[in-house]
Amino acid sequence: TQLLEQSPQFLSIQEGENLTVYCNSSSVFSSLQWYRQEPGEGPVLLVTVVTGGEVKKLKRLTFQFGDARKDSSLHITAAQPGDTGLYLCAASGGTSYGKLTFGQGTILTVHP
Amino acid sequence: EPEVTQTPSHQVTQMGQEVILRCVPISNHLYFYWYRQILGQKVEFLVSFYNNEISEKSEIFDDQFSVERPDGSNFTLKIRSTKLEDSAMYFCASSVTHSNQPQHFGDGTRLSIL
Numbered sequence: 001t002q003l004l005e006q007s008p009q010f011l012s013i014q015e016g017e018n019l020t021v022y023c024n025s026s027s028v029f030s031s032l033q034w035y036r037q038e039p040g041e042g043p044v045l046l047v048t049v050v051t052g053g054e055v056k057k058l059k060r061l062t063f064q065f066g067d068a069r070k071d072s073s074l075h076i077t078a079a080q081p082g083d084t085g086l087y088l089c090a091a092s093g094g095t096s097y098g099k100l101t102f103g104q105g106t107i108l109t110v111h112p
Numbered sequence: 113e114p115e116v117t118q119t120p121s122h123q124v125t126q127m128g129q130e131v132i133l134r135c136v137p138i139s140n141h142l143y144f145y146w147y148r149q150i151l152g153q154k155v156e157f158l159v160s161f162y163n164n165e166i167s168e169k170s171e172i173f174d175d176q177f178s179v180e181r182p183d184g185s186n187f188t189l190k191i192r193s194t195k196l197e198d199s200a201m202y203f204c205a206s207s208v209t210h211s212n213q214p215q216h217f218g219d220g221t222r223l224s225i226l
Contacts, residue, residue: 030212031212033214033215035217040219041219041220042116042118042203042205042217042218042219042220043155043203043217044217045214045215045216045217048212048213048214050212088155090155090215092212098143098145098160098167098168098207098209098210098213098215099145099157099160099168099170100145100147100155100157100205100215101157102154102155102156103154104153104154105154
């Protein structure tokens with residue numbers, strides 16, 4: 001069974017600070033996706049990373065896929081209150097038909 | 113932007129009753145999925161579906177569960193005889209292909225079993 005460990009589980013910071021969320025596994029994944037989920041809604045896709053070492057940027061968000069494709073990170077620069085929410089990483093292995101394994105999520109609170 | 117739609121948003125059912133959750137995937141997507149999220153727990157994979165067949169299912173997806181694509185647009189999850197522990201958010205997702213393609217999720221159906 002593939003496991004995805006996400007840390008930290010909770011993160012409370014002030015507006016303007018930087019933060020990093022980590023997603024780690026002992027398994028190699030073929031791709032990894034980051035989602036954001038608001039209360040009462042489904043996960044909304046932020047980015048998909050596929051290649052080891054890949055870095056993608058989405059405004060103030062930077063996503064990195066580890067060289068060995070076992071880990072990933074989400075870095076937010078100059079966090080804003082609008083970034084508050086639940087961030088989820090989810091990965092798929094090469095032998096599964098797209099089944100996503102989710103991390104437990106990081107609840108981010110950005111205080112004004 | 114195209115989106116996955118799910119109905120109903122909330123379903124309350126007596127234990128032992130059958131329930132059908134409905135999803136309309138994005139129109140050009142070929143792979144469909146059901147996930148569930150019990151309150152306070154991780155999102156868990158239930159089943160994937162392609163070409164009118166189940167591609168993969170988890171150990172959660174036992175004989176009480178079934179999926180169907182009854183027409184060209186709907187994708188349904190049926191729970192034949194609901195149990196209290198089936199109470200959860202159920203999310204439908206779809207993707208163009210299964211290989212390294214992003215999955216797009218609906219807003220879920222909150223299933224409450226009494």
